Amino acid sequence: MALPRAIDAPAAPAKIAISGVTKRYDAAEARPPVLLDVDLDIAENEFVTLIGRSGCGKTTLLNIVAGLVEATSGTVAVDGAPVTGPGRGKGMVFQQHALFPWLTARRNIEFGAKSRGLDPQAAHAEADQLLSLIGLSAYGDKYPNQLSGGMQQRVAIARALALDPHILLMDEPFGALDEITRIEMQDELLRVWQSRRKTVVFVTHSITEALMLSDRIIAMRANPGGIAAEYRIDLPRPRSRADVRLAALHEKLWEHLR
């Protein structure tokens, strides 16, 4: 088993290729860009976490990959094809669960399944499977406001998975949850991810969360936003929060982030 180490480039060919991405919100260029000349390759089925303090552009970068925000310059390619807009193949989970409040948990998941073209019957079956995968089979008929925060976020993950995306983009999905629920959700996510393998790009504020989940951590800095350091974590999952090797990496990351 290898120790955590800094790396230069991922070994596998890129699933997501981000090259030279710059984003400015002011045309006058008075302020430093939100992102300046970011290059990042992400391999297939890799779990990559973007971490940094507010204003480092990590959410903007995620939104650019999602196709929700356009880069000022530079390109993002998925499987070699440039991203031109949001859509299939890229599921997204938001910090606020973003479930449709007028649909039940099941209908929310079916909404995702149908939007990739499944007929109602197949969508129903898919929703059944996903509800059981996230352990909420008994809650399919509940509306989002009848679910706890953790349950809502699990349904949101299931809805994203119902698109059968190859890429799962997660924007601080557990940021609004309490610490205990958050730890449960991290374990839950790993379990789900291991049964439905995806390329994951995960944005977080939490160093511990990044250490527990990621194959690779991208530490970002602000003004201008960009990559400060990368760390690969070759430790098997589930990982222990008490692992000394993670503690060492925690220190290093903290050096970059503070």
Added chain:
Amino acid sequence: MRRALDRPSVQGAAFLVALLLAWEAASAQGWLRAFAFPPPSRIAEAAVEMVVSGFPEGLRLWTHLLVTVGRILQGFFLAMALAIPLGLVIGRAPVLDAMTAPLVTFARSVATLSLLPLVIVWFGIGELSKVVLIAYGCFWVMLTNTIAAVKYVDPVLVRAARTMDVSGPRLFATVVLPAATPRLLAGARVALGVGFMVIVAAEMIGTIQGLGALIMEARTFYRTDISIVGMLALGLLGIAFTSGLSWLERVLIPWHTGLAGVRR
């Protein structure tokens, strides 16, 4: 030029002007009857006539406006003077609140204008009737909002004040009242809207003064152009009042950011 046309306000204004021009042209062509759809130029002339000589002769626009404003404000302030103290008391006393709740609900459902014949029998067709009618409409809106304003003051604020040894009248004056102010002002705004609706009906009866009377009177003399001037004046008056209250809100409660669920 292209830059300007991209601005929403410019687009809207341009559309409005285009509409008025089309209306004018359609009138000139005889496609629209001038009586039913007096062209903008006629309305403008009527507005000038209203300002200069007035309608009926001698009653200028300004006079109608002042009379209407006077009636609305009398009714409005009468309602405020009764509703706010009463609402503050009811809102702080849960038993009173429970006792009055069904009555208040029913009284609010009573259409203010349906009181018109009763008010005429009681108070005649003079000024008092109009003021009473407006006051009735404003009163119940203001009362419900005042009760709600006091009742739904965040209990955490009250508890926080108690830990600082503030209680009794001081608690009311320094915590409850300020916390209730946004809703009181919102209620006042809705009440004023009610007053505006009622005034037009109130002025249909027994008067030739006031904007409501003007628009009715003008029609019987086939002066729809003047009716429209009166309608526009009422609209502008409404806007003026609303912006006045918004200004008051900014002055009185600069700390306030927004309010959900104003009772109508």
Added chain:
Amino acid sequence: MNAARRNEAALGAVGAVAVVAAWEAVARSGLVDPAIFPAPSAAIVGALTRLPPGEIAGSVAISLLRIVEGFALGAALGIALALASGWYRIFGNLVRPLVEVLRPIPPLAWIPMAIVWFGLGEPSKVFVIFLGAFFPVLTNAYRGVTGVDPVLIRAAQTMDIGGLRLLVRVVIPAAMPDIATGLRVGWGLSFGVLVAAELIAAESGMGFMIMNARQFGDVGVIVFGILLIGACNLATDWGLALLIRRWLGRWHSV
């Protein structure tokens, strides 16, 4: 909790009974002229003896019909315009100033023009009621359509939902609570303008009933009519609120 609610209802009943009893007592005390200030019992009994039940029912029916017609028209047009102007930016830019000019004009101020445009028959009454419903529905629905949580729209976009499908499947459902609010306010205003609408050369309806009673100085019928209009308003508003709760209450706390 339930006991508290029962307690509240009992207190409310006590309050209502006390006020009605006080009214009754004052009217019977001889301090006031009962012809001008009738006791509630006298007003109701008097009205029921003077007006045949069929006539009362007919008045209620015709008034409700006018309200339903005007309200349905106002609600339909209000929602349609709100969707169009809230969703299609250019259309919204064009229409908004026009709406802002017309909106502050009270519905009743349109009565003279309604008579000129539609004559003295039913359409002018329905038009005035229509205006009462139209603007509140429009304003609330517009707020709903333009105030949809952007994260819901982004979520839908990541699921490849765009264009008209986004409007129908995300924006309209999300705007429903605001639309429902507009419907209730609009319904209340429809009732609010009813009497004035029925002042336009009407020979039927509850508004006519009380205005007509004034001609004969029959205060009993007037008081009865006021209570009747209030009761109709309260009952239908209650029904509407119930429908809305049935319809949205599952996912939205009303």
